[in-house]
Amino acid sequence: MPLTGSYLGDAAAAVTFVAAMLVLVCRWIYGYWKRRGVPFLEPESVFGNFKEILLSRKYFGEGLQELYWRLQPHPYGGIFVSLRPALLVRDPDLIKSCLVKDFNHFQHRGFKVDEKHDPLSAHLFNLGGPRWRALRTKLTPTFTSGKMRLMFPLMEACAREMVAVLQPLAEGRQEVEIKEWNARFTTDVIGTCAFGIQCNSLRDPESEFRKMGRSIFNSPLRTLFNFVRCGYLLHINSVSPGCERFFMGVVRDTVDYRKKNDVKRNDFVNLLLELQEKGQVQPDHESADTGKKVAHSPDIDFTFTDDLFAAQCFVFFVAGFETSSTTMSFCIHELAVNPDVQDRLRSEVDSVLSRHGGEVTYDAVQEMTYLDMVVAETLRKYPPVANFSRACTEPYNLPGTSVRIENPVKVIIPVYAIHHDPKYYPDPEKFDPERFTEEGKASRHHFVYLPFGEGPRICIGMRFGLLQAKLGIASLVSKFVFSATSKTPVKLRMDPKSAVTSSIGGINVRISARTRNDGEW
Template sequence: MNFLCSYFAICLTLLVTLGYVYVKRKYSYWQRHKIGFIEPKFPFGNLRVIRRTEHLSQRLARFYIERKHDAPMLGIYFMLSPILLITDLELIRHIFIKDFQYFRNRGIFYNEKHDPLSAHLFNVDYEKWRPLRSKLTPTFTSGKMKFMFGTIVAVADEFVACLNRSIQIDSEMEVNEWLGRFTTDVIGTCAFGIECNSLKDPQAKFREMGRKVFDQPKLNTFERMLIMSCKSLAKLLRICTHHKDVTDFFLNIVNETIEYRENNNVQRNDFMSLLIELKNAKNDTDRLTINEIAAQAFVFFLAGFETTSTTLTYCLYELALDKHKHIQDKARQEIVTVLDKHNGNLTYEAINEMTYIDQIINETLRKHPPASNLARMATSNYKLPNSNYTVPEGMMVIIPVYGIHHDPEIYENPEKFDPNRFTPEQIQQRPSCTFLPFGEGPRNCIGLRFGMLQARIGLVKLLQNFEFSTCTRTQIPIKYSPKKLVLSPENGVWLKITGVKN
């Protein structure tokens, strides 16, 4: 018995020693390559995934601000994996644009076979992304936006009517939830041709599914770490990133919508019509399967409702602050002036003339970017310009969008909300890759036009009809949820809303 105990103790000591040496070796990667780095802590490295007290973007912004003058890049670790944090604008331009062929993938986990909704345009690797992007691009032309304009305005009018009824009961309300219901109805109509009715019914199925994706993540901590650090094993284990009922709901909705439209010869100028055309394409290479259609409709729904509603939430918060009342008043005056020129009608041409509204939205996206970090994966070895270091194939690089947007050397007094940063003159003076809410280069956000149009219409309709101010429940300064991927307010945003006297 003593012999067995001694043998076990020796084996355990040996395993612990080998493990220690292995971890030390892993954590010496940046030191061995003579790259400046942030000292990691086992087991999460520099990027903790549980019990975080701040949003990941804020931590990376600190790394960026503190070390950006040391070198154009900074070594960090996720668990035992080395990751490169890019701190130089010119190098960012190389990665996004000039040397895009070396960084064509986002490196995000997806499992097309067992989790079909995950295989959408945002996630998939280059070989699948390139033909898919070219097929979907016609949906987001300015001509298509003009066709969808009236539909979005109709939903916005319903939004105004619902808010008017609600403020008669209580003028203080949490605006993030209301805005989520507005954008859900817009996307449901434009993408699926379906009346979601979440403005009238907060428990509507589309809204419930949207909440579930963002507020009730399916993956536990171990699974999240696995899909980030060992994608091949995660696929082997058939890990799915979406709840089964969410997958079933969207697959069923897509099937039913396609069947109804084809059986009744329904033609609409929306996203689903293009996807149906691709399903029935004569050329095999152009054809999309039902699962592929569902995945694209799904990401359009998620990106369209969450990022736009979050942006509008932050926008109303900033305009409601006492120190920004003059900005809200100026925006409302621009709306009145432009609409007077168009006989009081909110037209596509009218909204494109509202330049100050655009500046407000852009400044909101600068200060509170929903996509606060961007990632790319090296698809082949890449020698960094003016450096002896070669980024190996498969390594992740991160661009700290929040950090860049809050860099005082780029945006003076970055915590100040100032729409004048986005006058044409100010934009022209700044280097490229200093404003990245939609990414940059070939893999930028395909829905940029649609997202901006939805935000413009929503903001114009709200300011035209309501005045926003803070109340006792408004959290000042606003705090971000450390748990969510998208930069979201931790406790929502409570504001006082009163009708505007016309």
């Protein structure tokens, strides 16, 4: 039956009414900060202030950096992530309050955990509340200095393998995309230190672990869905079904083999097995964050299921291989375009190794103070996680103001922007390891350097990641010289589609073998 004019008129009126209501709802939502007297940035569309970021047109760090400067000189300001209000915090004292002093108000990261449909989402990074606190307490002993020392020989074997496979390329003075090689190295390190598995990624770029690593960080649409919370509502997993099956299978097979053969190793899986079997940690342990003795809280009860076990292994792999490999790669890039820094670092590496019989030992790496400064400056200029957030779990009054933050509003810490603020780091685009002398660090506010976060939710694997990166860089610099090529820009362009800070086109440098004239030990 053909539609009459009356029907068409009614339909048009209904559409107009719905559209008008949507406009009114959006106006009400976008008036959130104005009603509270908070300085804010007007949203540009239904994407809020995040259109270019959410559509993968702009690198997350640089996108937040623009908002950071637009809010100057305010210590904080309201923004909108799509239709959700958030508070961008610029002042280091306020950052300290949120992350440490008043942590009880900001315990969650605000990510959704769906253990039924997405079992790998229930890991330490995502969890909040009592379960996070209990799991954090139980996992902390894995990352103490003593455990790092025990794991170091496993790491060092991977570093020697990396040097061996790169040697022929260096002898031919070839151009290489160093990020891929570093990713293979860190994949092998995580494979052996977490699972006790020889991934062999350095020899076989198509190894299963390396392919899974690539797939995790090459799904911008999945990342977008989960960022705006559509993924949780639509049951879109944080990883692909194939990736989930792979990690579940690897963990299951590893656990079954160890239980059947009574295998004990100094690695992550072994600690998780102890937790699962005993249900508790030792009464006293050394904190991975402070190095101090921490008493176990007997009132913490935590059921360690097989899925939860797999989720912790998964996040250890993801967080461990990608962030360290990008840090190593950015460092190599800076050494290639700053040969004076590279020469000074190599001189220190040679000097320290000469005192240790030419071996890259745990103690040798700890003695390399300039290496520590170089890595710290790399993490300043290229923080792997450009920004992080905390969800308000209890209503909070901003110190010295009448502004009240309510549950579940997020506070966003713009790490990349703070690390590139000339007020804290003069000439921020310059790569200058001297910023991290003891005097340099003491002259700055502690909370303007946040590559691993801070407070109770500081990255639990910080020591592991730093040790892995320092070992890799020291091993490479001791044997090879890196230089710029026509494909090596002075300023890298960041990839807006990457979940962690990464450059478009990788990191291209020339690798050359050292000669006797280079003073190789």
